[in-house]
Amino acid sequence: MAENEAIDVAIVGAGSAGITAALYAKRKALGVRIFDLKALGGQTAEAVWVENYPGIGRIRGMQLMQKMASHLKEFDVEVEEAAEVTGIEKKGEGFELDINKGEEKVGAKSVILATGSKYRMLNVPGEKELYGKGVSYCATCDGPGFKGKAVAVVGAGNSGANAALFFGEICKKVFLVEYAETPGFDAIYGKPLQEAGIEMLLNTQVTGIEGKESVQAVKVKNRESGEEKSLGVDGVFIYIGMLPRNALAKQLGLRLDEHGYVAVNEGNATSMPGVFAAGDITGELAQTVVAAGSGAIAATSAFEFVKGLKKG
Ligand SMILES: Cc1cc2nc3c(=O)[nH]c(=O)nc-3n(C[C@H](O)[C@H](O)[C@H](O)COP(=O)(O)OP(=O)(O)OC[C@H]3O[C@@H](n4cnc5c(N)ncnc54)[C@H](O)[C@@H]3O)c2cc1C
Numbered sequence: 001m002a003e004n005e006a007i008d009v010a011i012v013g014a015g016s017a018g019i020t021a022a023l024y025a026k027r028k029a030l031g032v033r034i035f036d037l038k039a040l041g042g043q044t045a046e047a048v049w050v051e052n053y054p055g056i057g058r059i060r061g062m063q064l065m066q067k068m069a070s071h072l073k074e075f076d077v078e079v080e081e082a083a084e085v086t087g088i089e090k091k092g093e094g095f096e097l098d099i100n101k102g103e104e105k106v107g108a109k110s111v112i113l114a115t116g117s118k119y120r121m122l123n124v125p126g127e128k129e130l131y132g133k134g135v136s137y138c139a140t141c142d143g144p145g146f147k148g149k150a151v152a153v154v155g156a157g158n159s160g161a162n163a164a165l166f167f168g169e170i171c172k173k174v175f176l177v178e179y180a181e182t183p184g185f186d187a188i189y190g191k192p193l194q195e196a197g198i199e200m201l202l203n204t205q206v207t208g209i210e211g212k213e214s215v216q217a218v219k220v221k222n223r224e225s226g227e228e229k230s231l232g233v234d235g236v237f238i239y240i241g242m243l244p245r246n247a248l249a250k251q252l253g254l255r256l257d258e259h260g261y262v263a264v265n266e267g268n269a270t271s272m273p274g275v276f277a278a279g280d281i282t283g284e285l286a287q288t289v290v291a292a293g294s295g296a297i298a299a300t301s302a303f304e305f306v307k308g309l310k311k312g
Contacts, residue, residue, distance in 0.1 A: 006094045006107035007031040009302045011114060012248060014079040015042020016288045017279025018114035019068045020295030021302075025112075026075040028303040033106065034077060035099065037084035041065035042116055043280070044288045046140045047159075048166040053289055061140065064288070088248050093309065095274065109309055110302040113249060113262060113270070113277040114295060117242035117286070122154065126209030127238075134215025134235045139163035143237070148172055151235040152218045154206050156183035160239035161193060167237075168196030175231055176200045177220055179240075209236050244281055257283055268298035269305075276302050 009025050011018045014036035022034045036042075044050060047061030056064060069079060087098035088111060097106040119137040121127060127135055136142040139153075143166055151171050153164045156178035167174045176193065178184075181203045185193075193200070201220060208219040210230065217230040244260045255263040255271035261283030268276050278298035279291035 006109050007033055008108070008306045009033075009110045009112060009299070010085075010095070010097050010106055010108035011035070011112045012085045012088075012097075013042065013114035013116055013245075013279070013281075014040040014069075014081075015114060015116050015279060015291060016044050016065070016068065017116070017281075017291035017295035017298070018042070018112070019065075019072055019079070020292040021112045021114060021278055021299040022077050022079075022295075023068075023072050023075060024296045024299035025302060026072075026077050028299070030299075030303055030306060032077055033080060033108075034072075035080045035083040035085050035097075037082070039081045040069045040079040042291075046138045047288075048140050048143075048162055050288060052287070068292075085248060088252055090252070090272075093274075109306050110274045110276065112295075112298045112302055113275065113281055114279045114291075114298075115245040115248065116280045116291075117244050119238065120241040120243050122206055122238055122240060124206055124208050126211065126215075130209050130211050130215050130236075133213065134211060134233075135209060135238070136235065137238050139166050139237050142235075143167060144170070146171055146235045149234040150174070150232060151237060152177055152206075152231055152233045153237045153239060154218075155179075155239035155241070156185055156200065156202075157239060157241070158185050158189070160237075161185035161189035163237050163239055164198045165189070165192055165196055168193070168198055173233075174198045175218075175233065177204050177206060177218070178202050179205055179223070206236075242280070242286070244283065246281065249277070249281070259283060266297075267301040267304075268294055269301055274305055276305075 008030035011034040025032045045062045045065045147170045150173035152175040164176045210217045221228045262277040276298040278294040
């Protein structure tokens with residue numbers, strides 16, 4: 001390909017959706033580049049264990065994503081890491097991607113947005129100040145440093161339950177704090193959490209995180225009785241949901257749904273011809289296998305789009 005010639009498809013995000021899209025696109029002989037602002041793997045790489053990816057069995061999230069990436073490498077596509085797509089503009093028939101604020105400009109005939117979602121914050125005093133000093137949003141990344149210590153996991157959905165179970169294996173005390181009256185995790189987590197001795201506080205709001213150099217306590221308030229207390233912990237791991245990473249979609253002026261997720265049709269096409277979206281950014285069921293599936297669909301649609309351009 002001549003320098004400056006637009007590639008067929010630029011993929012933004014190397015989680016399950018992006019990697020699968022790259023694999024499908026490359027197998028259709030499209031010219032592909034795939035960028036990730038961090039490292040490959042996306043959120044799945046942060047899952048301690050993944051047990052529901054068909055045909056694989058129980059596997060560490062990071063290992064599953066490394067398997068996907070090596071599969072992609074067999075097709076001569078490598079994820080470009082530390083490459084944030086900081087802007088996308090419509091240019092003529094195609095698009096121009098800005099990498100790392102001007103480091104490189106990449107022309108593309110089509111784009112697949114697979115940017116996933118990011119952590120929702122509690123927005124309580126101490127959260128920002130103690131981030132990286134005991135406050136974290138990723139048990140896999142930061143959890144091992146809490147061996148033998150006490151931690152609070154905030155949010156009793158599946159991700160929170162997953163994290164609490166991980167800490168149950170290595171920590172002396174684990175609290176699982178949930179704002180709602182009932183936990184949101186799947187029934188399958190109930191027994192293991194109980195057996196691991198996790199102390200669950202339901203109907204409980206986190207009102208602050210305390211500590212000087214590092215986290216020393218988390219302040220909670222029972223929403224029914226109004227009783228407030230401080231739980232002595234060394235770490236607070238926050239799992240209260242996700243927000244779509246839709247900055248690029250907004251910049252392109254794509255249609256979003258009422259929660260900010262990118263609206264797509266059954267072919268994962270967005271409201272702008274040539275731009276496709278796949279995975280969590282579309283607001284579909286947030287699961288690795290679903291993201292992989294929609295990545296495959298998006299790449300197939302991108303192929304049809306690029307083929308159409310060539311004919312035209
Ligand atoms: C702790 C945890 C445990 C989970 N456990 C499971 C499980 O057991 N089973 C399961 O099926 N699912 C699980 N999930 C959900 C699953 O991980 C997600 O549904 C899946 O990762 C979605 O894939 P994705 O490719 O859409 O997005 P992501 O995996 O979020 O990947 C998006 C990627 O895009 C990159 N990116 C974003 N913006 C830019 C940009 N501007 N430029 C370049 N790169 C960018 C990000 O760095 C990221 O790597 C879990 C999630 C979490 C957080």
